[in-house]
Amino acid sequence: MSQNKRYFVTGIDTDAGKTLASAILTQQLKADYWKPIQAGEPTDSDQIRQLIDSSLVVHPEGVMLQHPMSPHAAARRENVQITADQFTLPETSNTLIIEGAGGLMVPFNAQGLVIDLAKQFEAEVILVSRNYLGSINHTLLSVAYLQTHNYPIKGIIFNGDPNEDTESFILQYTGLKCLGRIPMMDTITADTVNKQKITNL
Numbered sequence: 001m002s003q004n005k006r007y008f009v010t011g012i013d014t015d016a017g018k019t020l021a022s023a024i025l026t027q028q029l030k031a032d033y034w035k036p037i038q039a040g041e042p043t044d045s046d047q048i049r050q051l052i053d054s055s056l057v058v059h060p061e062g063v064m065l066q067h068p069m070s071p072h073a074a075a076r077r078e079n080v081q082i083t084a085d086q087f088t089l090p091e092t093s094n095t096l097i098i099e100g101a102g103g104l105m106v107p108f109n110a111q112g113l114v115i116d117l118a119k120q121f122e123a124e125v126i127l128v129s130r131n132y133l134g135s136i137n138h139t140l141l142s143v144a145y146l147q148t149h150n151y152p153i154k155g156i157i158f159n160g161d162p163n164e165d166t167e168s169f170i171l172q173y174t175g176l177k178c179l180g181r182i183p184m185m186d187t188i189t190a191d192t193v194n195k196q197k198i199t200n201l
């Protein structure tokens with residue numbers, strides 16, 4: 001994998017598995033990790049630190065909110081003004097994994113959406129699709145948004161128990177590449193994360 005690449009890991013919903021996928025990608029690519037907007041604790045950055053080599057860099061969050069809710073709502077409760085131009089891309093010459101918050105169209109203020117940051121930081125989008133009943137609709141809507149708004153999409157990672165009918169339909173309908181699959185894991189540790197590979201990057 002070449003250096004200086006930036007990937008924005010988004011998901012079809014909150015809890016899709018973005019942090020798990022980001023840990024696997026960060027470890028596999030020996031990349032840096034950055035969470036621009038964190039809402040609630042434990043932080044994704046802390047989870048990532050526990051799942052990757054200690055030599056890898058986890059950059060400080062851009063905005064840290066205490067409430068585990070939509071960033072726009074957490075910010076309002078905490079009297080924090082979030083503006084798109086306050087985010088500064090971490091300085092690194094390494095590959096950078098940027099993790100969103102929730103799904104694509106999660107707001108961080110009255111107008112700004114988390115997915116806007118992918119364009120702002122010129123990052124290629126990796127979409128995590130968790131397999132559940134309803135995930136076809138959520139995945140196609142997410143892809144439709146990305147394609148309509150001309151986001152560069154690297155591909156999809158399917159997370160959870162495989163579902164051939166779901167995955168094959170999503171891939172043929174969208175024309176996107178399956179970057180890899182993450183199985184349901186009994187334990188998520190540095191060791192088990194290190195064994196997972198996103199094989200088709």
Ligand SMILES: Nc1ncnc2c1ncn2[C@@H]1O[C@H](COP(=O)(O)OP(=O)(O)OP(=O)(O)O)[C@@H](O)[C@H]1O
Pocket residue numbers: 011013014015016017018019020021044100101102103159160182183184185186188
């Ligand atoms: N493949 C998997 N096997 C086992 N547990 C999983 C798997 N994928 C996700 N989980 C669990 O599901 C929960 C949500 O996953 P994760 O934190 O990666 O989601 P997320 O998309 O990063 O959510 P957020 O929007 O809060 O950032 C976590 O408890 C995680 O450990």
Ligand SMILES: C[C@H](N)[C@H](N)CCCCCC(=O)O
Pocket residue numbers: 014015038039040067068069070071101102103105106
């Ligand atoms: C707190 C949570 N884990 C995420 N960081 C934020 C999820 C926001 C979801 C908002 C929504 O889509 O309704």
Ligand SMILES: [Mg+2]
Pocket residue numbers: 018019020044099
């Ligand atoms: Mg996360």
